[in-house]
Amino acid sequence: MTADADPARTGGPGDVAGLRRLAVDTLDANWEHDHTVPSRTLYPHQWSWDSAFIAIGLAQVRPERAWRELASLFRAQWADGRVPHIVFNPAMRVGAYFPGPEMWRSADAQGAPTVATSGLVQPPVHALAAWLAYRRAPGPAGLDALRRLYPALVAQQRYLADRRDVAGDGLVCIVHPWESGLDNSPAWDEPMGAVGADAAVMRAYRRHDTTHADAAHRPTDLDYARYLAIVTAYRDHGYSDRDLADAHPFLVECPLFNAAFGAAEHALAEIATLVDADPGPHRVRAARVTEALLRRLYDPSTGTFQPRDLRTDRLVGARTVLGLTPLILPDLPARHADALVVEARSARFGVDRRMDQPLPTYDRTAPDFEPLRYWRGPSWLNIGWLIRRGLLAHGHPELAAGLRRSMIGLVVGAGCHEYFHPDTGAGLGSPAFSWTAALLLDLLAE
Numbered sequence: 001m002t003a004d005a006d007p008a009r010t011g012g013p014g015d016v017a018g019l020r021r022l023a024v025d026t027l028d029a030n031w032e033h034d035h036t037v038p039s040r041t042l043y044p045h046q047w048s049w050d051s052a053f054i055a056i057g058l059a060q061v062r063p064e065r066a067w068r069e070l071a072s073l074f075r076a077q078w079a080d081g082r083v084p085h086i087v088f089n090p091a092m093r094v095g096a097y098f099p100g101p102e103m104w105r106s107a108d109a110q111g112a113p114t115v116a117t118s119g120l121v122q123p124p125v126h127a128l129a130a131w132l133a134y135r136r137a138p139g140p141a142g143l144d145a146l147r148r149l150y151p152a153l154v155a156q157q158r159y160l161a162d163r164r165d166v167a168g169d170g171l172v173c174i175v176h177p178w179e180s181g182l183d184n185s186p187a188w189d190e191p192m193g194a195v196g197a198d199a200a201v202m203r204a205y206r207r208h209d210t211t212h213a214d215a216a217h218r219p220t221d222l223d224y225a226r227y228l229a230i231v232t233a234y235r236d237h238g239y240s241d242r243d244l245a246d247a248h249p250f251l252v253e254c255p256l257f258n259a260a261f262g263a264a265e266h267a268l269a270e271i272a273t274l275v276d277a278d279p280g281p282h283r284v285r286a287a288r289v290t291e292a293l294l295r296r297l298y299d300p301s302t303g304t305f306q307p308r309d310l311r312t313d314r315l316v317g318a319r320t321v322l323g324l325t326p327l328i329l330p331d332l333p334a335r336h337a338d339a340l341v342v343e344a345r346s347a348r349f350g351v352d353r354r355m356d357q358p359l360p361t362y363d364r365t366a367p368d369f370e371p372l373r374y375w376r377g378p379s380w381l382n383i384g385w386l387i388r389r390g391l392l393a394h395g396h397p398e399l400a401a402g403l404r405r406s407m408i409g410l411v412v413g414a415g416c417h418e419y420f421h422p423d424t425g426a427g428l429g430s431p432a433f434s435w436t437a438a439l440l441l442d443l444l445a446e
């Protein structure tokens with residue numbers, strides 16, 4: 001197959017109908033009474049940003065489920081507006097996932113819902129997902145769902161703006177690498193280096209992930225020891241966001257999280273016009289987020305966005321795919337969008353109208369690029385999907401088409417895997433991963 005051919009239209013197992021069937025079967029198999037698990041083995045509960053991506057795909061084939069997916073997630077919203085990154089299914093056996101509800105102890109925290117959840121959040125891509133789901137499945141049922149979701153989506157944004165702007169600069173601060181969604185990205189190596197923990201503490205626990213996936217494809221025990229140390233610090237602080245700057249061990253402004261935060265305001269402006277609310281304040285807030293991102297996270301010397309470690313007030317040096325994601329902001333100035341396109345097209349990321357290799361999550365020319373290890377190199381469909389949207393928003397349809405073909409080609413070659421080898425395209429992690437299936441459906445519909 002040439003790099004130019006659409007892998008979904010060349011016959012064989014990669015034909016559009018066959019791919020759609022694979023995606024729908026994967027989503028159906030992962031459906032669990034009111035939500036979709038990311039993976040039956042590795043992630044058997046509900047995850048926040050997974051549900052958003054999943055709803056976008058479900059909207060095409062099971063619209064009623066798309067709205068239930070988002071509604072069940074938002075039923076677990078805390079009183080302060082935070083949307084927890086995991087909603088635990090009480091029917092699952094103890095030990096089905098680590099760290100489980102016994103570690104998070106959300107019931108002891110003020111304002112937590114009755115269902116057990118984590119106390120962290122994930123990138124707020126839900127308003128964008130709700131808006132896109134509605135565009136795929138417009139009609140009275142969708143409009144009702146948007147009406148119900150709108151205040152909850154606004155409260156989610158308010159939580160992030162009011163409680164998580166630790167530096168007072170208009171950007172949201174994440175308090176754990178799990179909040180970024182790119183758990184062990186090299187972007188977190190510098191801030192994580194300052195978190196005191198010993199890999200040996202993991203002898204006291206049983207990791208669940210490494211019984212279902214190769215340990216060489218997952219975060220290390222030292223990573224997990226640090227993850228637990230940060231969870232414990234936040235939990236023992238009652239999951240309160242007061243005085244975080246004084247003692248919390250991990251405080252970072254992430255370009256992807258904040259790009260999603262800004263994109264949510266753009267999407268809320270669209271939703272507001274549909275549900276008879278005022279879009280004006282959302283547009284004002286969206287513009288402020290873009291301005292803050294440019295002021296605080298854009299590095300003119302590299303022409304890309306970098307996370308800011310608030311404990312040192314320095315930009316992180318590693319060039320990861322996170323830096324490209326502000327492209328999803330429609331109001332990013334052309335000069336900055338152009339610089340990101342240069343970075344995307346460089347040998348580091350290789351975006352092209354004819355892509356030889358999948359988009360990696362980390363600079364593939366870096367000496368510590370790891371093609372097998374989770375978010376330290378492998379290719380992920382949700383990231384490619386976001387960047388493709390950004391390329392379209394900033395007038396690069398040919399690059400967007402190249403990226404789309406490359407992403408579809410990954411599933412044609414390996415199935416709905418969680419992530420893919422960034423050189424060979426081989427499937428890694430869970431072989432039946434929900435957001436891969438859902439976003440494939442979205443790409444096929446374009």
Ligand code: 2M8
Pocket residue numbers: 038043047048049050085178180181182183209
């Ligand atoms: C991964 O994260 C969880 C912790 O939240 C884990 O490794 O156990 C990440 O890929 C995250 O982005 C994703 O939402 C989650 C479920 O798919 O898995």
